[in-house]
Structures are given as structure tokens and as C-alpha cells.
Amino acid sequence: MTDATTLWAVVVVAGVGTLAFRLSFVMLFGRLDSIPPRLAFALRFVPAAVLAALVAPAVLGPLALDPTATTLADQVPRLVAGVVAVVVAWRTGNVFATIGGGMVTLWLVGAAVAAL
Amino acid sequence: MVDRAATLAGVRDVAPMLLGVAPFGLVAGVAAIEAGFPAEVAVGMSVLVFAGAAQLALIELIGGGGAPAIAAATALVVNLRYLMYSASIAPQFRRYSARWRTLLSYLMTDQAYALTVVREGPVRAYYLGAALAMWITWQVTTVAGVLVGASIPSSWDLSFAVPLTFLALLAPAVEGRPTLAAALAGGAVATLGVGLPFNAGLLAGALSGIAAGGLFALRTEENPVAEAAESVGGAEDSADATEEPTDPAEEGGGEQR
Secondary structure, eight states: OOOOOHHHHHHHHHHHHHHHHHHHHHTTTTTOOOHHHHHHHHHHHHHHHHHHHHHHHHGGGGGGSSSOOHHHHHHHHHHHHHHHHHHHHHHHHOOHHHHHHEEEHHHHHHHHHOOO | OOOOHHHHHHHHHHHHHHHHHHHHHHHHHHHHHTTTTTTTHHHHHHHHHOOOHHHHHHHHHHTOOOHHHHHHHHHHHHTTHHHHHHHHHHHHHTTSSSHHHHHHHHHHOOHHHHHHTTSSSHHHHHHHHHHHHHHHHHHHHHHHHHHHHTSSOOOOOOOGGHHHHHHHHHHHHHOOOHHHHHHHHHHHHHHTTTTSSGGGHHHHHHHHHHHHHHHHHHHHHHHHHHHHHHHTTTOOTGGGGSSOOOOGGGGTTTOOO
């Protein structure tokens, strides 16, 4: 378990860095009028790449190279819930519906697997 | 000093978006407690970082036993998009004092940025209305999540709400084939890299995804670099970027919320 002082340090570093990003061009305006085109180009792919990297391991755990990863049987409710949530997210674009649909599926499939 | 009617207009315009933000805030509070964050650190994170996806990434990594430095670095990668918002909105903030610009920048969110960047004339009052409504909603819902988080049984598997929340954000972020390539590569590398030391799989996935998206766009689009610069109000040498996109893959390309 990470201790509280370390957690504060992580939060402060992330907070100060984030504020620096938010301030960057707003404060530099006049000296640096526009974001370099190559940086703007790379930034275009940040949301899709980062969010997918956050989602996929949680849903596709057993496909990982990590030998300690959970087994496919443990993972089935998550896989099914993940697929349902993908469909809901793309169809509705609704946050509540995506979280709700995914969690309810997780519980239902989890209960079904436990009953087998 | 600040135009009240414009501030109220900002609040009114952001109101529907607050409904989408509230569950993120609750999840951020609950998940922080489940990951072992003391309540005051969980609340302090919402005040200091004030960025949902980055906070959830931090919580996910720390909760999974990741190295603190990797967790902080990952949160910063998630927040790189603020560089783009900052460049894009800078001309509209130019007329205000350094102190005001600091406050306005601290309050920057996807939603306040997207609502404000399309407006003309002075934006401070309108932006403040939208951004402060977001800030208050975020703080109140994370505190609520922290308070209820302690009493939710772990058998509910509520930590799974975190990836589900990212999924809800991912859907609108995939708006063409290059961003789809970025998402597929990012997800695949992060999954294969789950066992990497220091939990570096996420960072490796993110960087691979950005590279894959970039390579795909360079191969399939005409002049995507100039177009990206144009979308953030940028480069001077963007004569080509003012042309209407003709390739369907370019539709909405370079537009970021």
C-alpha cells in the first residue's frame, strides 16, 4: 500500500503539471502564437489512444502476457459487461446508460456464473 | 465587473453536461476510497488535478499497485490535451490580466473549453459561468463519492465502473479511421503489457496508440499535419488546410472536444 505522503506527492505533481498544461499557451500568447503543427497532430490521437489503453486491460485481462492475470472463467462477466457497454456507449453516447448497462450486466453474468 | 447575464448563460449552457459529469465525480470519489486513498487526499486530488480521466487513471494505477511515478506520468499524458485547448483559447483570454488568465486556465475543462471557443467577443463572464458550474459539480460529487465509498461492499465490484466510464469517453473520441487505429493499438499494447514492470503497460499503450494513429493518418490523409494545426487556430502555412475535406476518413478529422 502506498503511504499518504507519497499519494499527496503524486497528486501534487499531477496537479501542478496539469495546471502548467492549462496555462501554457494562454500565458505564452504573444511570444508563441500557435501550437507547433507536429505537436497538434500528435495530440489529436491522445484521447483515443489513452482511453483505449485504460479500458482494454480491465476487460481483456486474461489475454495479457502477465502470468498472474486472472483466468478466463473469472473474467467472463467482465468480458460480457465490456461488450454490452461498448454497444451502449456507441449507440447512445450516454454516460449513465453505459455505466448502468455495464454494471447490471456484470452483476447478472456474475450471479449466473456463480450459480453454475 | 463580470456580466451577470453572460455568466448565467454559461451556467445554462453547461447544465445538461453536468448530468454527464456527476457520475464521473461519484465514481472518482468511490474508486479513490476503494483504491486506498485517504479521504483528504481523494478530495485534494479533485481540487488540485480537477480532471476526471486523469484522476481515474491515477486511481486505477495506484489501486493496482503501480509505481507512484508512473501513475503521475500517466495522468499527465492523459492531460496533454490541455496544451491544445490552451493554444486554441489563448486569443480569447488575451485581453484579461495575468491573474484572471491563471484562474480561467485552472478552471479549464473539456466542456467549458468546447462551449467557449466557438463564441465571439469578450468571453470571461460566460466562461466563468460554465467553468464554475463544472468545478462545483465536480467537487460536490467527488465528496459525495468519498462519503458513500466507505460503505459500499467490495462484492459489488464497483471499481469496474472506472473502465466503463473511460469507455463512455472513448466512444466520442473515435471519430474516424485514424483515431480508431490509435484506439486499437493503444488497447492492444496496454493489454499485452499488463505484466510490465512499474505498470508501464498503460504508458506504452498510450504512446503506441498515438504513433499508430499518426502513421495511419499520414498514409491515408492529405496533409494531416497542417490540418491539425489549423484545428487549434494555429499555423500560418495552412493554405491547404482551409480546403473542404474530400476523403470520408477526414470527416471531423482534427476536431477535438
